[in-house]
Amino acid sequence: MTGTELLMNVTPQESRVALVENGVLTELHIERARQRGIVGNIYKGRVVRVLPGMDAAFVEIGRDRTAFLHASDVISRNEDEGRGSEAIRDLLHEGQELLVQVTKDPMGSKGARLTTYITVPARHLVLMPNQNNVGVSTRIEDDAMRARLREQVEALRDELAPQHGFIVRTAAELADHEALGTDTAFLKKIWDSLQEAARSAPAGTEVYADLPLVQRILRDMVGVDLERVRIDSRETYQKIVDFSRRYLPELTERIEHYPGERPIFDLFNIDEEIQRALERKVELKSGGYLIFDQTEAMTTVDINTGGFVGHRKLEETIFKTNLEAAQAIGRQLRLRNLGGIIIIDFIDMQDDEHKRQVIRALEKALERDHVKTQICDVSPLGLVEMTRKRTRDSLEHQLCEPCPTCGGRGYLKTAETVCYELFREILREVRQYDARELRVLASQSVIDLLLDEESASLAELQSFVGIPIRFQVETLYTQEQFDVVFV
The missing domain is CATH 2.40.50.140 (Nucleic acid-binding proteins)
Incomplete structure (x- = not known):
């Protein structure tokens, strides 16, 4: 046995199937009743x-x-x-x-x-x-x-x-x-x-229409030596057994109903692993870490030694970090279901044999991947280019949506930047309209900065425009939002 098993968590709203290899989550498939995939239909x-x-x-x-x-x-x-x-x-x-x-x-x-x-x-x-x-x-x-x-x-x-x-x-x-x-x-x-x-x-x-997720996963696991399949829904368990008897008779005896009170995904801390798979940073056991960034065009992976200093010379430290990173990247690509063009920025290596071994480690980590991949050698810039066939959304796109505050950029303008934008807006508005008073609506952080560190600049601006400026904190405004109102 390979120590490979499938855990199926089924509810009327959502089906989740986890592939666990030697106690480690390597793949996750999710299908929601309202957003069922249509590949194969x-x-x-x-x-x-x-x-x-x-x-x-x-x-x-x-x-x-x-x-x-x-x-x-x-x-x-x-x-x-x-x-x-x-x-x-x-x-x-x-x-x-x-x-x-x-x-x-x-x-x-x-x-x-x-x-x-x-x-x-x-x-x-x-x-x-x-x-x-x-x-x-x-x-x-x-x-x-x-x-x-x-x-x-x-x-x-x-x-x-x-x-x-x-x-x-x-x-x-x-x-x-x-x-x-x-x-x-x-x-x-x-x-x-x-x-x-x-x-x-x-x-x-x-x-x-293609089969529902739980049957489709079993059908597509051809060639995988599954130790067992555990399902927490009795109704789905019976459907899977009937399906298996007809199409996968050799697997039927390994299908089990999981009746435990403890959620089935808690057996291998799968929900915690899912949470970690949604984060940019992946810690390595050595003290190094990976950074994953998804963009419209490609996914980039950056490797850093972090706190790993090694016991020998620098080249050996870099080589060991890159080897560990290659194995972790293979797992993360499957778990996060990242597809399309993927650029990996390994730490620069001088030894050609080290480069070859790192590429081989990455290939070996992807051998069990059911999705087609293609890996190129290390480029003159020290980057490894690869592709992984994309047929469905990544885990992040399935479970998350762009941040409403930053619009998916991943960053916000500083309070200082917004203050200066606000100053320019006041000057623009004053030249166009006559008013007895100006009222500025902004977030707490921006108004705090205006009344503290930028108070001298604010006094100078108020003297220049010749009308009083009042401030009002809007708790629902993000740091980038503000309004200038004439009274």
């Missing part, structure tokens, strides 16, 4: 706008925002043409209706990302409608087994679904011919019913 869409300049189109799928479909994700009319070789205006036109599948959830101000290369997964196989090839998962490395599985699935396809293609999943490694045949017939039946529903459905209708 299939819709009957309608093209509302074609954008030749972006080689893409916007498609109405019945959601709040139109979804995005790039030309490279549209099946070509000419099978001899390579994927993405035709211009969008040759593939689609406004008002056209078509079946599309969501590959990325809506994120921020962006709509969902779509493809017309539709896939429908089952336990051992993935159906690729109207395609004629059979592929085998790269995780099945034995050449003889790959050849056997390809031959079996090609025979089943010719017999049951000759017009479709299939991908053989990693789970099929131990599947017999009967199990593969069951999956082939099951997927063909799903696709036929899906097409039937799509024919009569209006544009903007969902015609196929």
